Amino acid sequence: MTDVAAGVLALGVALFLGVYLVSVLDRFVSDLVAGHGLTANVFWAGPRRAVLLLLQQPSRTERPDAEAWAFAPALLGALGALGLATIPLAPELPLADNADGIVLFGAAMALVMVAVFLHGWSANSVFPLIGAYRFVALALSYEMPLALVLISAALPAESLSVGEIIRSQTDVWNVIRQPLGLPIYMVTVAGLAFWGPLRLPDAADLSGGTRAEVSGPALAAWEVGRSMVLVAAAAMGAAAFLGGWLGPWLPGVVWMGLKTLVLLVLIVWSGHHLARVRTERFVVVAWVVLIPLALIDVFLSGWLALAAR
Amino acid sequence: MGVTSHRGAGRGAVRDELRRAVGKIAAGSAVPVFPMAGVGGRDAARRIRLSRRLEVVSSPRAANVLLIAGEITPRLLRPAIRIHDQASPPRATLFLIAGGAPEPDVPSKPEAGSNTEVAAVESALRTHAIRDRFFPFAGLVHQESEVEAASRALHRDLVLAERATEPAIQPDRPPLPWRGRGPYGHGGKGMTGGAPYGRPLPERGNDRDGLQLDRLPLRIGPFFPPLVPGLLLDVELHGDVVQAAELGPNPFSGYVGASATCPFMRALASPVRIADLELSRARSHLRWLSDALHALDLSALSIRALALAERLEADNVPLISAELARFSRRLERSRTLTWATRGVGHIRVDQVGDTHGPVARATGVEADARCDDIEYLALGFRPIVHDDGDAWARWRQRIGEARQSLRLVTQAGDRRSGGAGIVEDPRGMIRLQTHTLDSTSQLLPELVTGREWGDAVLAAVSLDLDLERDARLTSVIEEGR
Amino acid sequence: MTIGTDHAPLFADVLFWMLAVGSVLAGWRVFRADSMVRAAYWLLASFAGTAGILLLLHARFLGLILLLMMAGEMTIMAAFMVMFMMNPAGLNPMNMVHQHRTAIIAGVGAFLGLAAVGVFGEFPARPLLDASQVTADLGVELLGDSMMVFETAGVALLATMIGSIALAAHRGRFGPADEGSEPPALVPEAETVRPGDSRDEEQS
Numbered sequence: 001m002t003d004v005a006a007g008v009l010a011l012g013v014a015l016f017l018g019v020y021l022v023s024v025l026d027r028f029v030s031d032l033v034a035g036h037g038l039t040a041n042v043f044w045a046g047p048r049r050a051v052l053l054l055l056q057q058p059s060r061t062e063r064p065d066a067e068a069w070a071f072a073p074a075l076l077g078a079l080g081a082l083g084l085a086t087i088p089l090a091p092e093l094p095l096a097d098n099a100d101g102i103v104l105f106g107a108a109m110a111l112v113m114v115a116v117f118l119h120g121w122s123a124n125s126v127f128p129l130i131g132a133y134r135f136v137a138l139a140l141s142y143e144m145p146l147a148l149v150l151i152s153a154a155l156p157a158e159s160l161s162v163g164e165i166i167r168s169q170t171d172v173w174n175v176i177r178q179p180l181g182l183p184i185y186m187v188t189v190a191g192l193a194f195w196g197p198l199r200l201p202d203a204a205d206l207s208g209g210t211r212a213e214v215s216g217p218a219l220a221a222w223e224v225g226r227s228m229v230l231v232a233a234a235a236m237g238a239a240a241f242l243g244g245w246l247g248p249w250l251p252g253v254v255w256m257g258l259k260t261l262v263l264l265v266l267i268v269w270s271g272h273h274l275a276r277v278r279t280e281r282f283v284v285v286a287w288v289v290l291i292p293l294a295l296i297d298v299f300l301s302g303w304l305a306l307a308a309r
Numbered sequence: 310m311g312v313t314s315h316r317g318a319g320r321g322a323v324r325d326e327l328r329r330a331v332g333k334i335a336a337g338s339a340v341p342v343f344p345m346a347g348v349g350g351r352d353a354a355r356r357i358r359l360s361r362r363l364e365v366v367s368s369p370r371a372a373n374v375l376l377i378a379g380e381i382t383p384r385l386l387r388p389a390i391r392i393h394d395q396a397s398p399p400r401a402t403l404f405l406i407a408g409g410a411p412e413p414d415v416p417s418k419p420e421a422g423s424n425t426e427v428a429a430v431e432s433a434l435r436t437h438a439i440r441d442r443f444f445p446f447a448g449l450v451h452q453e454s455e456v457e458a459a460s461r462a463l464h465r466d467l468v469l470a471e472r473a474t475e476p477a478i479q480p481d482r483p484p485l486p487w488r489g490r491g492p493y494g495h496g497g498k499g500m501t502g503g504a505p506y507g508r509p510l511p512e513r514g515n516d517r518d519g520l521q522l523d524r525l526p527l528r529i530g531p532f533f534p535p536l537v538p539g540l541l542l543d544v545e546l547h548g549d550v551v552q553a554a555e556l557g558p559n560p561f562s563g564y565v566g567a568s569a570t571c572p573f574m575r576a577l578a579s580p581v582r583i584a585d586l587e588l589s590r591a592r593s594h595l596r597w598l599s600d601a602l603h604a605l606d607l608s609a610l611s612i613r614a615l616a617l618a619e620r621l622e623a624d625n626v627p628l629i630s631a632e633l634a635r636f637s638r639r640l641e642r643s644r645t646l647t648w649a650t651r652g653v654g655h656i657r658v659d660q661v662g663d664t665h666g667p668v669a670r671a672t673g674v675e676a677d678a679r680c681d682d683i684e685y686l687a688l689g690f691r692p693i694v695h696d697d698g699d700a701w702a703r704w705r706q707r708i709g710e711a712r713q714s715l716r717l718v719t720q721a722g723d724r725r726s727g728g729a730g731i732v733e734d735p736r737g738m739i740r741l742q743t744h745t746l747d748s749t750s751q752l753l754p755e756l757v758t759g760r761e762w763g764d765a766v767l768a769a770v771s772l773d774l775d776l777e778r779d780a781r782l783t784s785v786i787e788e789g790r
Numbered sequence: 791m792t793i794g795t796d797h798a799p800l801f802a803d804v805l806f807w808m809l810a811v812g813s814v815l816a817g818w819r820v821f822r823a824d825s826m827v828r829a830a831y832w833l834l835a836s837f838a839g840t841a842g843i844l845l846l847l848h849a850r851f852l853g854l855i856l857l858l859m860m861a862g863e864m865t866i867m868a869a870f871m872v873m874f875m876m877n878p879a880g881l882n883p884m885n886m887v888h889q890h891r892t893a894i895i896a897g898v899g900a901f902l903g904l905a906a907v908g909v910f911g912e913f914p915a916r917p918l919l920d921a922s923q924v925t926a927d928l929g930v931e932l933l934g935d936s937m938m939v940f941e942t943a944g945v946a947l948l949a950t951m952i953g954s955i956a957l958a959a960h961r962g963r964f965g966p967a968d969e970g971s972e973p974p975a976l977v978p979e980a981e982t983v984r985p986g987d988s989r990d991e992e993q994s
Contacts, residue, residue, distance in 0.1 A: 033609035048338035059397045100850045107858040130549045205766035208367040215370040215397035274645040275605040
């Protein structure tokens with residue numbers, strides 16, 4: 001039981017740190033790109049905004065589906081937490097190492113579609129609704145490449161456990177063994193957390209998309225939930241492709257944190273540099289380019305894994 | 310006072326203290342502002358992006374402070390009131406009314422004032438009247454420089470509960486009574502029942518592929534953030550495809566007079582320094598660039614572009630020029646930007662018609678009033694032309710023209726141009742004699758019809774419309790008659 | 791997941807009953823919901839309960855895959871229902887139940903039949919020795935003796951998917967989708983007539 005308590009505590013700390021880090025990084029990159037000077041404000045802006053939103057009143061629309069509207073941000077956050085729970089942050093942390101971890105991660109990330117769709121649909125308003133349907137198109141397109149590159153990462157380990165996948169990278173990381181894997185995975189991460197060029201459901205041309213009608217605590221919860229999904233996805237990227245906790249000199253959990261940080265910086269950077277792509281263009285690219293590439297990745301990885309036996 | 314109530318009071322005091330402490334944390338955050346631009350308020354509403362203390366939000370729901378910059382004309386009033394009521398409490402409104410501080414009951418009489426000054430005072434008086442009648446609790450500033458401090462003060466008082474939130478102006482009730490039965494109630498017979506929202510189900514109509522789909526009529530504007538202020542667009546959506554679009558009336562018509570501050574308007578009547586004209590043109594294109602980047606969710610890059618525009622002065626042209634060169638290289642190399650804009654909002658040459666300016670030149674039409682100007686020709690001016698006619702061509706066109714303008718500024722010296730009743734302003738050719746109006750905005754419905762909503766918005770953004778300019782040209786031409 | 795009958799039988803029993811009752815309740819809500827989207831997601835909730843029971847049975851891979859697939863399936867189902875029904879975006883409340891008598895008889899009959907199998911059927915009692923072996927056994931089954939069946943079905947499904955995408959794609963058979971396209975006329979070289987276009991033609 002203490003193991004479980006320790007695991008839950010570690011998960012909570014990791015999530016909290018991760019979400020805070022995302023807010024700091026986002027503000028930092030934004031200030032840097034905008035040409036503002038850098039101040040200590042980057043550390044406080046996120047928490048201050050969260051407190052401000054908690055003081056705001058929630059908004060009402062005409063005949064919303066109130067239950068689903070309240071449920072959506074909670075579900076998004078829970079899925080982020082569940083996704084992170086499948087990843088052993090260090091070999092010593094016992095809770096996470098689930099024999100089918102990568103499938104559980106995939107299931108959690110598939111349900112993100114439900115959370116975002118409900119968030120947009122239940123407001124009973126035009127722009128959120130368009131955002132919701134946009135996300136369905138986006139999610140159905142990135143879902144397949146995501147599943148395929150994660151399966152490729154699992155092939156050399158001959159296991160669906162994330163811990164085993166990390167251990168299988170002792171000699172060489174998957175990012176080198178499967179050069180196609182990480183780039184495809186990072187595209188799907190941007191889709192999962194609808195960040196950067198794939199910020200389609202919450203886009204400015206929809207006046208905020210699925211969050212156009214949301215204010216106050218619900219908006220704060222939505223932003224936090226989105227960051228949690230981003231953190232979980234980045235941590236999975238670090239585990240599946242960058243060797244997770246493996247690394248010399250430093251303790252495992254530090255390596256894990258550093259690798260996750262690198263991927264987070266990449267995604268947050270893209271959010272301030274890369275223009276939002278058109279839904280249609282992304283769907284075409286995902287089906288015509290990403291899925292075939294991901295299939296090649298699966299075949300090559302399987303062949304290499306068989307050859308190594 | 311009993312013991313229990315005393316303890317209750319003590320607990321209340323603790324709660325107030327806690328509320329205050331939390332409020333103080335929140336008061337330090339950037340103020341979520343939703344700007345609404347009326348007549349003459351567009352630049353000020355845009356410039357709040359530059360402030361780090363203010364944060365422009367994309368939806369009024371998330372705003373604490375609503376900034377109303379410039380005059381609210383009658384056609385803008387009802388939308389402004391609706392947006393006010395949509396903002397989640399606590400909320401406050403801040404009016405920016407430029408042009409002095411006339412007391413509503415003491416009509417100021419500019420003794421030696423020109424027509425323009427009289428018009429400005431009248432405009433301010435009208436806005437004061439609207440504020441008094443509909444927004445009695447709203448804050449008020451007269452200078453753009455005061456907006457930041459006033460917004461912060463409003464925000465601070467709101468979150469510390471020292472200022473009451475503004476009540477809704479209109480009653481909050483559905484436009485028609487709910488007729489469904491039960492908690493959601495489909496209310497009627499058959500599968501879809503009657504008309505639970507009190508209005509009929511959408512009619513169906515042919516979509517672009519010949520399928521029958523539900524039609525959703527929708528009025529966009531005049532404060533829809535990605536589009537230009539004042540643009541009213543009645544669209545009919547099939548899902549997220551624009552099935553039909555119609556341009557609404559220009560809310561600024563009749564409320565904009567000739568402006569003495571705009572160098573292009575002055576150049577119609579008398580020669581103006583080419584350096585001034587070109588600086589103004591470059592600023593305008595950079596401001597457009599900022600808006601366009603904002604519509605693509607690149608808010609940080611948008612701030613960068615706007616900072617270039619606002620810093621640009623005659624004495625720092627080489628510096629800004631170099632920065633713009635770096636910036637434009639980066640944009641033109643951006644693959645996602647080309648993905649987002651290439652092929653979007655394509656204009657054919659035969660559609661150009663009465664459209665001038667960068668939009669026409671990005672479609673391959675080499676029309677530019679500067680080509681006929683001996684002073685410009687002496688500077689070696691040749692218009693930039695792109696052939697593609699899509700949004701990406703217009704992006705490159707304006708960035709290229711901004712850089713060209715900066716080059717002209719450095720070469721122009723004291724040369725002057727204008728006075729012949731014809732001038733090329735950043736959006737097109739203005740000719741007094743022929744009384745033709747630039748028709749860029751008329752292109753819009755054709756351009757967005759049959760497009761997905763995202764493409765439609767990017768196409769509209771790429772046109773760089775300015776409804777205030779349209780209204781001004783109309784009034785100038787009418788004055789000329 | 792470390793949930794298993796071998797650890798705490800009582801805990802597992804309580805969990806099983808919660809999931810089972812929750813599944814049935816969610817299934818009941820499917821028919822009480824007044825909107826296509828809500829009905830689809832209640833069905834997803836029902837499936838989630840079933841997935842939980844599969845996890846309890848140590849069929850972890852099956853349980854998780856059920857969840858993973860159903861998340862997408864239900865959303866697609868909702869989208870398709872919305873597309874086919876005259877109900878804008880599934881926002882208007884509507885009656886989700888029709889053909890009451892047939893539906894009730896079929897539903898009760900199926901439930902009783904399955905319940906009878908569950909209660910009276912003889913299930914083999916083979917204790918699971920190594921839980922981690924389940925997924926591997928499943929893989930051997932799928933790619934061993936039953937490989938032919940699954941591969942045939944899989945390739946057929948893939949071909950269907952590719953075919954439908956080719957039809958629905960940007961450059962479909964009716965021309966580029968974003969320029970608007972029309973189905974060909976029924977008679978060769980006749981003019982295309984869209985459904986509902988006759989009125990416009992009379993005017994012009």
